[in-house]
Amino acid sequence: MEIGPNMSRSCGTRFLPPPLRTSREMNPMFHATYAKDAMPLTRAWCLLAVVFFCASNLFAQRLALTDVQAQPVTGPGPGLRIALGGTVNSDMAVAQRDTRDYPQSNINPLFSNQVQFNGTVSYESIGFNPGFRFDFAPGYRLNQWINFEFETGCIYNTIESYTVTGNGTFTGVSGDPNLNGTMKLDAQGYLLQVPLIVNVEFSYPIGDGWRPFVGAGGGGMFQKLTVGTISGTINYQGDFNQSNFMGAWEAFLGCGYQVAPGFDVSIAYRVDGVLSPDFGGYTMQNFYTQAVEFEMNWRF
Numbered sequence: 526m527e528i529g530p531n532m533s534r535s536c537g538t539r540f541l542p543p544p545l546r547t548s549r550e551m552n553p554m555f556h557a558t559y560a561k562d563a564m565p566l567t568r569a570w571c572l573l574a575v576v577f578f579c580a581s582n583l584f585a586q587r588l589a590l591t592d593v594q595a596q597p598v599t600g601p602g603p604g605l606r607i608a609l610g611g612t613v614n615s616d617m618a619v620a621q622r623d624t625r626d627y628p629q630s631n632i633n634p635l636f637s638n639q640v641q642f643n644g645t646v647s648y649e650s651i652g653f654n655p656g657f658r659f660d661f662a663p664g665y666r667l668n669q670w671i672n673f674e675f676e677t678g679c680i681y682n683t684i685e686s687y688t689v690t691g692n693g694t695f696t697g698v699s700g701d702p703n704l705n706g707t708m709k710l711d712a713q714g715y716l717l718q719v720p721l722i723v724n725v726e727f728s729y730p731i732g733d734g735w736r737p738f739v740g741a742g743g744g745g746m747f748q749k750l751t752v753g754t755i756s757g758t759i760n761y762q763g764d765f766n767q768s769n770f771m772g773a774w775e776a777f778l779g780c781g782y783q784v785a786p787g788f789d790v791s792i793a794y795r796v797d798g799v800l801s802p803d804f805g806g807y808t809m810q811n812f813y814t815q816a817v818e819f820e821m822n823w824r825f
Contacts, residue, residue: 796813
């Protein structure tokens with residue numbers, strides 16, 4: 526029986542065509558793929574929102590100078606300094622060998638017990654490449670002017686050269702064995718230093734978050750000196766590997782800038798000295814390590 530429009534009205538029921546289905550409904554795999562692709566995007570936006578909130582909050586705190594000054598990094602209490610920087614070129618000259626002052630006759634060249642030298646040596650030194658320095662220094666600040674800290678860390682320099690001055694002849698080497706004047710040779714090795722120093726720092730806050738400082742300290746320094754191959758005009762294999770623990774001192778100056786309550790960053794220049802370092806019978810002249818560092822300072 527055909528049901529026409531009039532009959533549908535008389536029966537009180539109207540037949541409508543089925544609704545159109547979207548491609549997402551017709552293909553459930555499309556919906557699953559869309560949901561799967563949308564999840565990482567949603568998480569990324571949430572992460573960006575959190576980062577933006579934190580950054581804007583930190584920036585707002587920095588702009589509100591009254592809030593920053595309410596919790597100054599120069600306030601009393603415990604703190605921590607972490608620093609990373611680089612050392613500059615240095616030389617470590619030999620002051621005396623086996624308790625005998627220079628000039629010395631018929632001695633082995635530095636770094637090797639296998640090579641013999643017949644003649645007189647008047648000067649020896651070790652040259653270093655620029656290296657790196659890392660500091661870890663917990664401390665306690667008494668007030669906005671005075672801070673005490675215990676500093677340790679690592680200072681590392683590779684060896685660049687070995688310089689010897691004198692007149693004579695080497696045996697047990699390759700190359701030209703004659704020494705007449707000064708000979709500068711390439712060398713492989715390193716110097717590792719670990720400071721254990723108590724410092725006192727004097728700060729002078731000048732407003733707007735700036736904090737110039739200067740300080741000094743004393744303690745000890747562990748050192749390890751290793752030298753291998755010597756090459757250049759002459760060539761031989763070094764066998765030098767000695768360590769010591771000597772008295773040491775430090776002096777420094779720099780300037781800090783407060784970027785958030787209880788936190789500032791600074792640039793510092795530091796000089797460390799070791800008192801008459803002795804390596805296996807070779808007494809060196811006072812050795813100075815100079816470094817420039819980027820520092821982060823927390824006040825808890």
